[in-house]
Amino acid sequence: MILDIFFPNRCLGCNRIIDADLLVCELCFEHIDFAHFNYFDDNFIKEKCRLLFPVEHTFALMQFEQENLSRKIIHELKYKSREKAGKVLAQWTSERLNFKDKRPDLLVSVPLHPRKLKERGYNQLHIFTEKLSEFYDIPFDHHLIRRNHYSKAQALKDKEHRLETENTFSITKEISGKHILLVDDVFTTGNTLATIAWEILKAGNNTVSILVMAVDM
Incomplete structure (x- = not known):
């Protein structure tokens, strides 16, 4: 072309x-600093999550460090509208993550507030999640979780404010007896994922696992 x-x-x-x-x-x-996490074993994210909510399994594709290439890739996807990065990251994930016979029932990505979605033009997690859905033959739902409050990006907050759970979420439909795989870009404190996880857990007899593009260790 x-x-x-x-x-x-x-x-x-x-x-x-x-x-x-x-x-x-x-x-x-x-x-590229791949995390080399085993989805079924204990790892950094699972240890952090267990302090916040009951979690089944956890996986991170890459490590997110100050000046590494992984950080640059995530920023290209998240802030520079490089949507195809989501497809590539999903491919890399599929080459490293095997659910074996314990596939989750549903993929759910962390939602943007409608105002943030309008500003950015797209949710950087949607293409990533949709490609994972294709690779693993697992359905996804972009509308199960609603973000109720608008706030600036986690990356722009200082550490103290990241610990605040000012962003609240709600479930938009009945769901019970499902194993939900929550998908996010970068795992930092885990507070956002914990807030969503508790909403899912309270909604019914559900279990929650976590998959992130990168982990800030």
Whole structure:
């Protein structure tokens, strides 16, 4: 295409020209800090979540550190409208996460407030979740959870304010007896996920697991 000629896709790591469907070149791919979490075993996220709510299983694709490539990839997806990053991250996840015979019943991503959705133009988690749904043949629901309050992004809050649970969520429909896999971009304190998880747990005889693109350790 003409746009590919004048505006070629470039590696997020070294800026060299790469195929349109890629995020990084082969050399830079080797520098991505994958978390190597086992979904069924104890890990950093599971330990943190258990202090906040009952959690079944947890998985993180990458580590989210100060200047690493993983952080740059997430920021491209979240703040620079690079939606195709969600497809690539879902592919990487499918290559590293095997649910075996214990697949969750439903994929649910953390929602944006309608005002934030209008400002950003899209929810960065939707494409990621939808591609995971295709890979694993698990249904998703973008409307099960509603965010009731608008606030600035977690990344723009200082640590003290991140600990506040000022954002509240609600369930929009009856749901019971389901294993819900909550999907988010970056795990920091776990408070947002905990707030949502408790709403799901209170709604019925449900269980909750967590999947995130990256974990800030």
